[in-house]
Amino acid sequence: MTSKIEKEDLSRRNFVFGSIAAAGLTVAPGVMLYQTANARDLSKPVSSKVRWGMLIDTTKDVDWNKCVEACVKEHGLGNEEHSRADQRTQYIRVVDVKNKTTGYSMSLPVMCQHCEKPPCVDVCPTGASMKREDGIVLVDRHRCIGCRYCMMACPYKARSFVHETLTDQKTTTPRGKGCVESCNMCVNRVDNGQLPACVEVSEGAIVFGDLNDPESDISRLLAKHGGKQIRADLKLNPGVQYQGI
Template structure:
């Protein structure tokens, strides 16, 4: 379930890496260091509009009280600051517990940026810092974010957080900082390397396998096949945002 469902893309990346490394080795000259070899490899093709990254969350498998996905997200993305007021802390992914007051049926599920096809945050951003990549991943460009928080008002999922303090403990691959708005990136730094998001990996490692990541456009991918077979829900489907994160079992 957690196997990468975009084998062709991964395979291509792998082959490209080997090829590039080969070129690098061939071009290597005395006095050159390894670090330059990595820099000499050809850049990746970038996000393709043929791909639509998405996630399917099976709430019947998601355990209440388990927060493996949240912990993995915090580790991967360096979300480690402590704020006096917990309401000021950043949460890229959170666990929500639902209870139907009539039937008493309970669900547990992770909630994060839903990576909408028509993201309200992108519509309202005055500077264009909120943006959607060709492959459907919604990101904040912190180079142009002015910290107005209008996107937080516009997001129906409360997926965005504002960084309330100076940060120094970032991971090199996940820049984030004070005064900018941020949210789940689908672990774009991993996805671009052909890996799956940290939360999905952690869910599998915890043997819940409630999260599935892949290309919704690739009919052969596990996620596309599951979405075609089972009844899935988009949260706030009434808004017609065509989200990238689907839920099963609610």
């Protein structure tokens, strides 16, 4: 175990990052890219021809907290009044990792990895935890009974549970007490042809696009420079990939 999480209050989420040995500096050339999702026909269901993904270049000098802030603003998070800091909902969190032997440290944003084979969906007893046809993993709160099995199952600890009555939610992100929630890749924005909120403020460090389309920016970048999945050994094939970890 060569890495350690430095943030104390995230202790319950100390987990997989032993596997992200912050070893070599695999600096991928930074290509500034904004890709706009093509606005689809909103009267038709989403299709599995598309698979949305994100490529996060951790070598870029970006303040990831900006992404967290954008996320909080977009989804109206942080309105819990009674919950402890480690209970409050996080869609994205910034994880700092450090290689003790070399002293090399880095930070990376971690959110729902939008697995192709999501364990949270496997274990959900009610079908609330679901994967949309276009690869976005989200919670159907109409069905969620708050058992939190998905939180146990997720190897990325991406999910949060709402412990208290919420008020003043965003119209686009209904959320409330007794339900589990997580990053939904800004499904409301993506459907309207916009980029996810974190991507928009990332100064090009996060590239969003269709992994199934070889011509998309994200696919080209992945083909040229490769990407790494966190805990690739679990063979969940996450849609969120990283460079520089």
